[in-house]
Amino acid sequence: MTAVNLKEAVVAQHSREASPILQQILQNRYTGALLSLLIVGTIVAVTQPVFLTWPNLMNIVKSNSVVFVLAVGATFVVIAGAIDLSVASATAACAMVLGLLLVAGAPAYAAIPAAVAFGAFLGAINGTLISYFKISFFVVTLGSLSMFQSFALIANDGASISVFSSPGFAPIGAFVNGNIGPVPVMLIFDLALLLIAGGVLRYTAFGRALFAIGANTEAARLNGIDVKRMMLIVFIIAGLMAGLGSVIQVGRLTSASADIDPTLLLTVLAAVLIGGTAYTGGEGGVFGTMIGVLFLGVIQNGLTLSGVSSFWQGMVSGLILILAVWLGGLRQFMRRRKQAKVG
Amino acid sequence: MSETVARESQAEARPSDRGSPSLVRVEGIFKNFPGVRALNDVSLTIRSGEVHALTGENGSGKSTLSRIIAGMMKPDEGRIFVDGKECTFDSPSAALGMGIVMISQELTLAPTLTVAENIFLGRLPRTRLGIVDWSRLEADAASALERLDIHVSPHARVGDLSVELRQEVEIARALSANARLLILDEATSSLSEAATARLLERVRQERDAGMAILMITHRMPEIYEVASVATVLRDGNLVATVPLPSTTESQLVRLMVGREISDFYGKRSIQAGNQVIRIRDLHTPAGALRPTSLDVRRGEIVGIAGLVGSGKSEFGLALGGAIECVGEVEVEGRPVRLGDPRSSIEAGIGLVPDDRKSSALLLVRSVMENFSLAWIDRLSRAGVLDTRRERLDVQGAIKRYRVATASAGVSIATLSGGNQQKVVLGRTFMRQPSVLVLSEPTRGIDIGAKSEIYRMLQDAAEGGAAVIVISSELPELLGVCDRIAVFFEGRLEAEFGRDEATEEAIAHVAVAGARNKQRVVNRSEDRQ
The missing domain is CATH 3.40.50.300 (P-loop containing nucleotide triphosphate hydrolases)
Structure with missing residues (x-):
C-alpha cells in the first residue's frame, strides 16, 4: 500500500466513523419524502389549527384512498422498469362497469368482483401487448389510455350513472365511507393493502424478480426469470388496483362518472416518484409511495384549509415532483462520488 | 553488445528523436470511477513526428487516459498542456480545435449519414446564408478521399460500408480536420491483417510528415513496427516510459503484467x-x-x-x-x-x-x-x-x-x-x-x-x-x-x-x- 493510498484509507475510515447514523439517514430512500412530509405538515398545522384534528386527518386518508390504491399498483409497474399511463382511464372504465351492474340490480358481492376482474382484464390486455407482442409499454399504455377512456364514455353514452338508490350500493357505501368506532374502514383497508404489497415486494420470489427486471432486464432473463410472464402479472396487478380504485371512487361519489379526473394519473405517478421509487426501475417500495400520497394529500388539504384557489394545487404538486426527483438524483450522485473516493 | 549498437543506430535513423518539441503534455492525471481508481498520477509527453505507444493490460487505464486527452472525459485532477500552454478541454470539439483527433475501437460515425457528411461532421461547409454548401462538401470530401487513396464514394451511406471502410472514413475525417495529434484507440482490433498493414503504413506516412500519433494497443508486433517510444500503464499507474526498439518485447510484457506469467495463471x-x-x-x-x-x-x-x-x-x-x-x-x-x-x-x-x-x-x-x-x-x-x-x-x-x-x-x-x-x-x-x-x-x-x-x-x-x-x-x-x-x-x-x-x-x-x-x-x- 502506498503512502497516498494509506492516507486516503485513513481519511475514508475517519469520515465513515464520523456520523454513521446521520449518513444512513441521509442516504435512506425515504428520508427526503418523510422530511418533506414533516415540514409541510408542520407548516400547515401551525397556520391551520384545524389540520391536526382527527376528522380532518381521516378526511385526508379517505379522500386519497383512490390515489393510494392506484399508486400501489403503479409502484409495482415502476419498480419493474415500466410505466402504466392507462390507470386513470382503466379506473373510469371499471367504474362504468360497476355502475351499470349496480343499476341493473346486481348485488355488491357480484358487482365488486366483476369490476375488479374487469380491471384485471384491462391490465392483461396491456401486459399481453407489451410482453408477447413486444410493443413498448409507453406506446401500449398511451394507446390504452385513450381506448379505456373511450370505453367509459361509450358505456353509458357519456352520462354519469347515479348508483345511490341501487340496492347493491349500500355495502359499498358502508365500506368506503363507514367507520369502526373512530377509525374509518378505508384506513384499515389501506394499511392492510400496504402490508400485503410490501410483503409481496420484499419476501416473495415474485417481488425479487420485479426488482431484478427493473434493475437489469437482460441479467434477470439470463438468470432464468420469466420476464414476459412477470411483466404480464405486473400489468394485471395495476389493472386489479384500478378495479379496486373504481369501487372506492364510486363509493365516494355515489355515482359512476365517465369523465376521468384529469389530474388522477399525474397525481398517482407523482406520489410514486416522490416516494423514492426510481423511474428508471429496480428501486423503491410501497412505504415510500404511501408517504408520497400523504404528502400530496396534506398539501392539497393545507391549500384548501387556507382558502387558496384549488387552481394552485397543480402548480405546487408539479413543482414538488420535479424537486423530489432532482433531490433523489442528487442523493445518488453524492453517494456515487463518496464511493468513488473510498474505492 | 554489437546488437545494442545496431538498435541504437536504428532508433536514431527514425525521424522522431525525443528531442523534437513536445506537442501535448499531461501532468499528474487522476481519475476515479465508482469503485475503481482508473488513473493515478499519470504524466506523459507526446511529441510531433513521433509514434508513442500507450500500452498495458485491459483495465490498466489506457482508454481512460486517451479519452481525457481527446476531451471526451474530464480528469479529477491534473493538467494538460498543448504547445506548452495549459488547456482545459470540456468537450471533444475543444480538443478538436487544438488538432487532437481520436479514432476509437468503437467507431463514432453516424451510420445514417453519407461518407461526405461524416468526414465533415460538425464542420460542414456553409454558404453565406448559413445553409449547407452541398456542392463544396462533395468536392472537398472527394478530394480528401482521393488524397488518401480511399476508394469509396462520398455519397455512400456509412451504415452500408464494411468495418474496414468505415475505419478508413474515420481516418479521412481525422486527417481532413488538420489533426496534429492522432489518437488510435485499439484501432486495429477489428481489422484484417491486410487492413492493419495499410493502417500502419498510413501511420508511418503521417509520422514522417510530422504528425504526433498516440497508439493505444497491446499488440506487440504493431508497437515494434511503428513506435519509437512506449508508455506502460498498470492498474492506473504509470509503470515506465521506455524507448523502442531498444526495450525488448519480453521486457515490455513484464512491465505490463508486473510479474512472471507462469505463476500468474496457475495452470x-x-x-x-x-x-x-x-x-x-x-x-x-x-x-x-x-x-x-x-x-x-x-x-x-x-x-x-x-x-x-x-x-x-x-x-x-x-x-x-x-x-x-x-x-x-x-x-x-x-x-x-x-x-x-x-x-x-x-x-x-x-x-x-x-x-x-x-x-x-x-x-x-x-x-x-x-x-x-x-x-x-x-x-x-x-x-x-x-x-x-x-x-x-x-x-x-x-x-x-x-x-x-x-x-x-x-x-x-x-x-x-x-x-x-x-x-x-x-x-x-x-x-x-x-x-x-x-x-x-x-x-x-x-x-x-x-x-x-x-x-x-x-x-x-x-x-x-x-x-x-x-x-x-x-x-x-x-x-x-x-x-x-x-x-x-x-x-x-x-x-x-x-x-x-x-x-x-x-x-x-x-x-x-x-x-x-x-x-x-x-x-x-x-x-x-
Missing part, C-alpha cells in the same frame, strides 16, 4: 473425465454463427478465440439460451431446448455473459441480491423467500469466492470491477453447473482479480465441470486452456492442443482463416 493439470456436452451444428438463423460442433469433457478447459464478429460471443450466448439459434446441444446425454435461458440453466449450463454492466449486474441492488439472483428459485417455497437461508448462503459465497465487500447489504456498485466479476462468476458456480460458459471473464478487471478468476475456473474444472472460456485475450487462453478453438467468420475454423497452440498461430487463423494460414506464414517469412 493445474486436471484429469479430463467423460464427455459432458455435445454440440452439433449449432448456428444462428442470421448467420453470425455458422454450424459449429464441439465436445467438451469433464474437467476440461476449452478456449474460444477469434476477432470481434467472428461468432465467438454468439457461440456463448447460444449455449446460454440467450439468443435464437438452431442445432443440437446435449448435456450429459439429454438434449437442451435452445433459445431459452431457463432451459439452459435447468440443463446445467451456466453462462457468464461478456458485458458485466449491461447483462449481468443489477447495479442498483445489493451484493446479496446480485448473488442470490442465480438461485432464487431454490430459496423460495411456494413463492415465499427464505431470507435467513439467503443471507447464510450469500455470506458463505462471499467467503468462498473471496469477494471484498463491506457487507452483503451494500450496493454492488461500491465494489471494484474485479469483485463484481467474482460475484457474477460465483453466483453461476453456486448452482454447480456441469457446463460453464464464460465470455470474456476477465474483461476490465485488475491483475490480482484476474489471477483469482483463473483460480476459480480451475476449481470449477477440478470439481467436474466442463469449462468453455471465450476470450479476446490470447495470453489468458494460452495460460489456462487445455485446447483452443479459433473462430473465423462465424465458423470454428481450427483447433489447437495445448502443446501446439502459439499466439501467432492462433492470431493468423483468427484474422485470415485456416485456408490462408500457409500464405500468411510465408509472407511473414518473406518479411524477415
